[in-house]
Amino acid sequence: MSIAPDRQTVAILLSTYNGAAYLPALLDSFLAQTHQDWMLLWRDDGSRDDTAALMREWGAAYPDRFAEVAEPQGNQGVTGSFMVLLRAAEAAGFAYAAFADQDDVWLPEKLAWGQAMLATASAAKPALYCARQVLVDDNLQRIGLSATLAGPAGFPACLARNIATGNTVILNRAALALIAPTTPPRESWHDWWCYLMVTAAGGHLLRDERGVILYRQHAGNVVGAPSSAPRRALAAVKRGPSAFMQVFRKNVAALQTEARVFDTDTRQTLEIIARSLDGSAAARLRALRIPGLVRNSRLQTALFRLWFLTG
Structure with missing residues (x-):
């Protein structure tokens, strides 16, 4: 080429x-x-x-x-x-x-x-x-x-x-x-x-x-786009916490390997989240207090927090 x-x-x-x-x-x-x-x-x-x-x-x-x-x-x-x-x-x-x-x-x-x-x-x-x-x-x-x-x-x-x-x-x-x-x-x-x-x-x-x-939007889509909020929520529930949290863990770990290009606050945030995933429920609750670790609605944030605590 x-x-x-x-x-x-x-x-x-x-x-x-x-x-x-x-x-x-x-x-x-x-x-x-x-x-x-x-x-x-x-x-x-x-x-x-x-x-x-x-x-x-x-x-x-x-x-x-x-x-x-x-x-x-x-x-x-x-x-x-x-x-x-x-x-x-x-x-x-x-x-x-x-x-x-x-x-x-x-x-x-x-x-x-x-x-x-x-x-x-x-x-x-x-x-x-x-x-x-x-x-x-x-x-x-x-x-x-x-x-x-x-x-x-x-x-x-x-x-x-x-x-x-x-x-x-x-x-x-x-x-x-x-x-x-x-x-x-x-x-x-x-x-x-x-x-x-x-x-x-x-x-x-x-x-x-x-x-x-x-x-x-057809049967062959690798990833589709549900056309309404209820359908998006239902799709998320069907996927369940295990699949989401597996990707979440992998993303956090992969970002930590690139930490040299991030500032101190970002590196510390990643470290807090990574430790909480292998820690107690109290540690996960503390991680969920990190400002900005939310989704785009109260309902979706509540579902994310539930999965974070249990997944």
Whole structure:
């Protein structure tokens, strides 16, 4: 892969897996972007359909737009595959990186809106832009808008809830440099890890309440987006405390391995939380008094605290 991006080029990062049926609509939406300074970095994660062949055909048609990241080969999983792409973007010197999911359709202004908001943040600090999604069915018929991004965010709220849905996320150059050397836990998602790292390091979080993509809701979604608060609450209850707390523990431990890039207060907060997870109920209660360790509503915070105490 030989890439020489301009100083403001956005790397669109696309990990594909058995997505041939949906990819043409997504790729067409890249070409329709009002911000045209972009290049697609893609890798296939072991598809058994025509996905890789389709992507190479598009690459032959648009050689200045498409670049395949061929190594490492084989299935890396969602998080692992996106981290390969992120590291490739950072090594090539891209100014920004935007994650893409293979079954979405981007609105024409997506990259322009994201870059405009990122331009308001200091380039010297890591910055993460995220937005809402227009939820659609398999035929792109509108269902509604994803949940608002308002409410508690940043560190340590990022440990209790991820608001940065990957298919809307755009990172600046400083965020790429921060995240590229790290190793997220296998149990976590690439978008959550980026959100954790940027906010724990004191970076900028830029939230856009506009819907920027058409986000298909279908049986093949790796992660879906329940369209109402009751459905989101029910989905959380069905997942149960064990799954959530496993990811929570892994995220805390992984962040501690990156503690050198965090300030003293953040390192101390992580230490208090980590010790409480292996301590008594009283220690966990003390950890729950940490300011900002909440979710976006009283009900969700109560459920999080219950799981934290018992999981």
